[in-house]
Amino acid sequence: MTYTFRAGPDRTVQADLEQAVAQLLVQLFGEMIELLGPTESSAKPTTADPLAVELGLDDLGAEQPSVLPQDPALARLFPNAYPEDEQASAEFRRYTESDLRSGKRDRIRRALETLGTGQGGKFDMDEEQAQCWLGALNDLRLVLGARFGLSDDGQEPGGDLAPEDPMQVLVPAYYYLGYLQESLIEALPR
Numbered sequence: 001m002t003y004t005f006r007a008g009p010d011r012t013v014q015a016d017l018e019q020a021v022a023q024l025l026v027q028l029f030g031e032m033i034e035l036l037g038p039t040e041s042s043a044k045p046t047t048a049d050p051l052a053v054e055l056g057l058d059d060l061g062a063e064q065p066s067v068l069p070q071d072p073a074l075a076r077l078f079p080n081a082y083p084e085d086e087q088a089s090a091e092f093r094r095y096t097e098s099d100l101r102s103g104k105r106d107r108i109r110r111a112l113e114t115l116g117t118g119q120g121g122k123f124d125m126d127e128e129q130a131q132c133w134l135g136a137l138n139d140l141r142l143v144l145g146a147r148f149g150l151s152d153d154g155q156e157p158g159g160d161l162a163p164e165d166p167m168q169v170l171v172p173a174y175y176y177l178g179y180l181q182e183s184l185i186e187a188l189p190r
Helices: 019-035 050-054 072-077 086-115 127-148 166-187
Strands: 005-007 013-016 122-125
Touching (some): 005 166, 013 127, 019 086, 122 127
Antiparallel strands (some): 005 013, 013 122
8 A cells, every 4th residue: 555654663754755756846845945045025124123222133133024025925925914014014024034934944955855865755754854844845835825826725726727827737736735734644643
């Protein structure tokens, strides 16, 4: 019987992905790292926070974007914390987005490391690696969902695409990523 992820000994998770799936994930994870690259906005705060200046933290968050990313995929990954308050959202984003981006990149890199062990799609993961995989798969599905224009659970990915649209080839990948997530969740140590 084939599996994608299953519980292994000593609270590990065993992966058995077909080589083509492993190669697709390497490609998609690589594209995600590019997407998460340098911040999209170079907006800098125009006024320093007086408390931050007093505490010597006036440069904290100074290089961070303060507006919702224009790319819908990035906006899905980094939504406004306070949709009704643009200023509070900008302030929150200024102090958190860099760390959030870094965390997402790190999870994807950890997932890529397991794929690069020379075993193709067969490898074992400890709990921490499995959690990185789960986060990376989730972020990848969020990005694909944004690219498909999905805004609620009832929509079908690719439903609005023309048959010749190049995005059509990613519809099965979107569904398969959901299957991988479910398989991994079921395999996680309890």
